[in-house]
Amino acid sequence: KAGVTQTPRYLIKTRGQQVTLSCSPISGHRSVSWYQQTPGQGLQFLFEYFSETQRNKGNFPGRFSGRQFSNSRSEMNVSTLELGDSALYLCASSLRLASSYEQYFGPGTRLTVT
């Protein structure tokens, strides 16, 4: 069974631009969660989607948004990029709600904002 895939793996953007990251979950998994990892703030929960609905959202500004498609694939969008958005963005999928089932993480997208 293929694992969680994320594209692109690396991305360089400039301040003010927007970016879209993509995540394909493991086949059959209905929940997709997104996390931001930085050296200073550690791993922070962004949001979780389950059956195309956002189930919960972390404490991030509205510039961070996401969506999930009927095939469970998910995209995350960050608008008006700031230098502080430079981070490793991790996507994870689980069979059902992430809080009750183990999550399988993708390799991440390394975003650098200059």
Next chain:
Amino acid sequence: SQQGEEDPQALSIQEGENATMNCSYKTSINNLQWYRQNSGRGLVHLILIRSNEREKHSGRLRVTLDTSKKSSSLLITASRAADTASYFCATVFEDNFNKFYFGSGTKLNVKP
């Protein structure tokens, strides 16, 4: 902060020794999960322990949970160089079932 906090922040041991990492949290949990992350990569799920469980095993891993002390520990027995990684605990709280809170992690270095 509601986050679980790992202790120690860094641990260096020789191959063959046991490694113990601790995680403390502040409010009642539904479950607690341990993950491993190799440098710059995604996380790998190790063990999920529910609030009504006290101990779980998986191969060389042993996780304990003490809800009265609001703490959990991860023991890796007979460590190997390949165990070198960062280890995180993630907590799911009773009053906020849908959110994950990750701690800052313990960096384990196993010297061959």
